[in-house]
Amino acid sequence: MTLQERISALATAIGGKIKQLFQNQGNLSALVTTEKTNLVGAINEVANATTLIDDVTPSASKTYSSNKIQSVVSAAATATKNELLGGASSAFDTLQEIESRLGSDNNSIGSLLTAVGFRVRFDAPQTLTAAQITQVNANLGIGEPNTDFVATFNAALV
Structure with a gap:
């Protein structure tokens, strides 16, 4: 299952829960509080029981x-x-300073081209090893791409 499919499944699960909430609105027996007869009382109970900022x-x-x-x-x-x-020192903390330095040192250009070869492409398909995929996801802040978001969502409901 792709990340897009997992996120779609999560959206579907959230939609189902929202639908369930709409169906239960006005039904005070569905409240998860001891105050079942008064909505204001239930809200006050929850507000007094929890500090939301920590x-x-x-x-x-x-x-x-x-x-x-x-x-x-x-x-x-x-x-x-x-x-x-x-x-980087103040002498090399802008692109212009870096370009000036690279233009005068052929060894630096070779090193730069080698480093560019390790980039993740966006203009063409690319084959990566499992370790490279894990590292790319970590670098991009994606995390584990095979996460089951629906399971995470359902666990949060408990």
């Missing part, structure tokens, strides 16, 4: 605050910039 250990039922999310994204952007530059 800046230390977010989970499936908790999230970071907006300030924490902003700081995490900012730190990730800085780390990504540093990874892209790889500690």
Whole structure:
């Protein structure tokens, strides 16, 4: 099953659950609270039982605050910039400086061409080993491409 097919299956599963929620709306007996006779009481019970923001250990039922999310994204952007530059000195931290250096060193061009040969193509089919596929998925942030998203979704419902 392809990633597209698995995501489609996940969308179908979510759609089914949403349909079920619409069918149960107004049915207070379907609430997962002790307060079954009053919707406001049930909401208050859930609200008082759980803090939805947790800046230390977010989970499936908790999230970071907006300030924490902003700081995490900012730190990730800085780390990504540093990874892209790889500690390059200020003399080689722009494309123009790199181009100038490569233009004067034929050995660097050979090394660059070798490195380019290891890229993932988007303009033509490419055969990759299982290890290369795993690494590409990790580099792109895809994770494991054979993940069963429906199973993950169903596990989250428990």
